[in-house]
Amino acid sequence: MQIYLPIAEVAANALTLLGIGGGVGMLSGMFGVGGGFLVTPLLFFIGIPPAVAVATGVNQVVASSISGVLAHLKRKTVDLPMGMVLLAGGLVGSTIGIALFRWLSRMGQIDLVVQLSYVLFLGVIGALMLQESLRAWWRTTRPNTPRRKAHVHTWVHALPLKMKFRASGLYISVIPPLLVGALVGILGAIMGVGGGFLMVPAMIYLLGMPTKVVIGTSLFQIIFTAAFTTLMHAVTSHSVDIVLAFFLILGGVIGAQVGAVIGLRLKAEQLRILLALLVLAVSAKIGLDLVLRPDELFSISVPGRH
Amino acid sequence: MRVLLALLLLILATPLRAGEIVGALSQNRVSLTANFSGTEILIFGAIRQDAARIEEDAPFDIIIVVEGPREPVAIRRKDRVLGIWVNTEQALMASVPSFYAVATTGPLAQILSPDEDARLRISPAQAIRAEQIVGGGGDPAAFSEALLRLRARAEAYRALDRWVFLDRDILFRANVRLPANLTEGAYTTRMYLVREGQVVHQFRTAIFVRKEGIERWLSQMAYDQPLLYGLMALLLALVAGWGASEATRFLRR
Numbered sequence: 001m002q003i004y005l006p007i008a009e010v011a012a013n014a015l016t017l018l019g020i021g022g023g024v025g026m027l028s029g030m031f032g033v034g035g036g037f038l039v040t041p042l043l044f045f046i047g048i049p050p051a052v053a054v055a056t057g058v059n060q061v062v063a064s065s066i067s068g069v070l071a072h073l074k075r076k077t078v079d080l081p082m083g084m085v086l087l088a089g090g091l092v093g094s095t096i097g098i099a100l101f102r103w104l105s106r107m108g109q110i111d112l113v114v115q116l117s118y119v120l121f122l123g124v125i126g127a128l129m130l131q132e133s134l135r136a137w138w139r140t141t142r143p144n145t146p147r148r149k150a151h152v153h154t155w156v157h158a159l160p161l162k163m164k165f166r167a168s169g170l171y172i173s174v175i176p177p178l179l180v181g182a183l184v185g186i187l188g189a190i191m192g193v194g195g196g197f198l199m200v201p202a203m204i205y206l207l208g209m210p211t212k213v214v215i216g217t218s219l220f221q222i223i224f225t226a227a228f229t230t231l232m233h234a235v236t237s238h239s240v241d242i243v244l245a246f247f248l249i250l251g252g253v254i255g256a257q258v259g260a261v262i263g264l265r266l267k268a269e270q271l272r273i274l275l276a277l278l279v280l281a282v283s284a285k286i287g288l289d290l291v292l293r294p295d296e297l298f299s300i301s302v303p304g305r306h
Numbered sequence: 307m308r309v310l311l312a313l314l315l316l317i318l319a320t321p322l323r324a325g326e327i328v329g330a331l332s333q334n335r336v337s338l339t340a341n342f343s344g345t346e347i348l349i350f351g352a353i354r355q356d357a358a359r360i361e362e363d364a365p366f367d368i369i370i371v372v373e374g375p376r377e378p379v380a381i382r383r384k385d386r387v388l389g390i391w392v393n394t395e396q397a398l399m400a401s402v403p404s405f406y407a408v409a410t411t412g413p414l415a416q417i418l419s420p421d422e423d424a425r426l427r428i429s430p431a432q433a434i435r436a437e438q439i440v441g442g443g444g445d446p447a448a449f450s451e452a453l454l455r456l457r458a459r460a461e462a463y464r465a466l467d468r469w470v471f472l473d474r475d476i477l478f479r480a481n482v483r484l485p486a487n488l489t490e491g492a493y494t495t496r497m498y499l500v501r502e503g504q505v506v507h508q509f510r511t512a513i514f515v516r517k518e519g520i521e522r523w524l525s526q527m528a529y530d531q532p533l534l535y536g537l538m539a540l541l542l543a544l545v546a547g548w549g550a551s552e553a554t555r556f557l558r559r
Contacts, residue, residue: 001341002341002342002343002486003340003341004338004339004340004341004342004343004486004521006338006517006520006521006522006524006525006528007524007525007528009487009488009489010486010487011342011343011344011486011487059539059540059542059543060543062540062543062544062547063542063543063544063546063547063550064547065547066543066544066546066547066548066551067546067547067548067550067551067554070547070548070551071551071554108380108382108393108396109392109393111393112390112392112393116390227540227543230536230539230540230543231533231536231537231540232536233536234528234532234533234535234536234539235532235533235536238528238529238532240528240535240536240539242524242528242535242538242539242542243340243521243524245539245542245543246542249542249543249546250546253546253547253549253550256550257550257553257554257557260554290390290391291389291390291391292391293386293391294384294391296456297383297384297385297391297452298381298382298383298384298448298449298452298453298455298456299381299382299384299393299456300379300380300381300382300452300453300456300457301379301380301382302377302378302379302380302404303378303379303380
């Protein structure tokens with residue numbers, strides 16, 4: 001069934017959109033990520049204009065993060081003060097990101113920057129995750145190897161403006177979380193993602209937060225950053241397509257429940273290896289597109305439209 | 307008597323090469339609604355000419371042009387920079403048709419003289435007015451050709467040769483498909499009666515394309531009240547996210 005999307009100004013198949021939402025929702029249910037990094041490239045692929053894909057992708061992230069964070073709030077695995085600090089950084093980052101996005105669109109380089117960011121960040125995160133999860137898997141098969149120290153003091157702990165984060169059991173400066181939030185905000189606005197795939201490792205390895213509060217806190221922060229980004233995109237570039245968002249969210253909500261059930265049946269390490277491979281595959285695909293000679297060197301765009 | 311008849315025929319056959327074309331459309335309004343996936347417009351009409359002269363006149367052809375609203379475009383070219391393909395040069399054209407279809411009774415190049423094409427800007431290559439291009443480095447023609455090629459591939463510019471059907475030498479009709487990704491505005495429809503490479507007569511009408519119903523409401527809101535629209539998008543996300551978590555709780559119990 002074809003649906004005409006009023007902002008994207010193209011018709012798309014409703015079942016395809018539900019399928020994309022559902023497939024990504026399933027993965028986000030399995031792995032606990034928002035899935036923005038998959039939605040946005042898939043929307044590019046089916047011919048949604050990049051600006052609309054990015055803005056609408058962020059809107060979809062809001063929905064999936066809300067349903068995730070509610071579950072975490074009930075389990076009390078959200079560090080609210082830490083979330084607020086990250087959020088303060090995130091809002092600043094998002095504002096910068098939106099301005100960058102507009103500037104790059106006008107320069108005709110937005111596609112390049114979006115693609116490069118995907119290759120770089122997905123590649124690095126995927127590789128780190130794969131390495132880490134393979135090591136964890138290896139550890140579970142040979143239980144006697146020594147574990148990594150839980151708390152390592154680094155330069156992060158020497159900065160001023162220290163604050164207590166009880167749920168995380170941390171007493172650290174607010175500067176690193178502010179910076180992490182800002183960086184994720186910038187990338188979220190440009191790449192159309194929530195940034196969970198970046199935030200989670202940064203919280204564990206850079207801030208030293210305990211793993212159990214990481215996902216809930218990151219989701220909490222992402223809701224607000226993504227909501228703010230959606231609003232900014234709607235106001236500055238009129239590129240949020242609510243009809244597109246509706247089908248993606250509907251599919252995503254159903255898919256997430258299916259994914260959560262599948263996720264319970266798989267081992268955590270195997271799950272992380274799968275996610276790492278998936279992230280690397282997306283990165284490699286986009287990277288190849290940049291390096292290989294394109295079939296068509298020319299492209300056209302209509303200024304003022306998406 | 308015979309001389310008189312010959313004279314009469316001569317008067318009828320010479321300079322006055324009359325002949326008129328009149329046409330109509332199966333619909334002159336297209337509504338972009340939620341389930342719009344393109345539409346077909348039937349363009350039809352008739353040729354009016356003096357019955358006595360039909361035999362002597364050269365055969366005629368019909369050209370039908372459907373032209374979407376004009377808009378500016380930016381054309382960009384990729385080049386390899388540090389191993390990756392990057393947009394480097396760009397060219398701008400202030401006004402090119404968003405949609406352009408030329409349907410004819412025969413191959414356009416054969417039925418229309420190049421001078422006449424240049425004068426009336428009928429073929430797509432003429433209609434885009436390549437001379438208006440700005441930028442494009444040393445080779446602006448490559449950019450305007452790329453525009454034609456890309457738009458043709460996207461089926462926005464179409465050459466429909468032998469697409470117009472003639473009936474008893476006075477009636478004609480053609481089906482032109484409008485794709486799903488239409489721009490709003492007036493689509494001018496021109497019908498040309500062509501004889502010996504020259505346009506003898508033309509007829510103009512238009513198709514009006516606009517968003518209707520919820521599509522119109524949403525896109526107007528997105529532009530007129532963007533903050534409210536953005537909040538509405540967030541409300542949708544909130545309701546869906548909260549609903550999903552409640553539904554899961556309900557199902558698990």
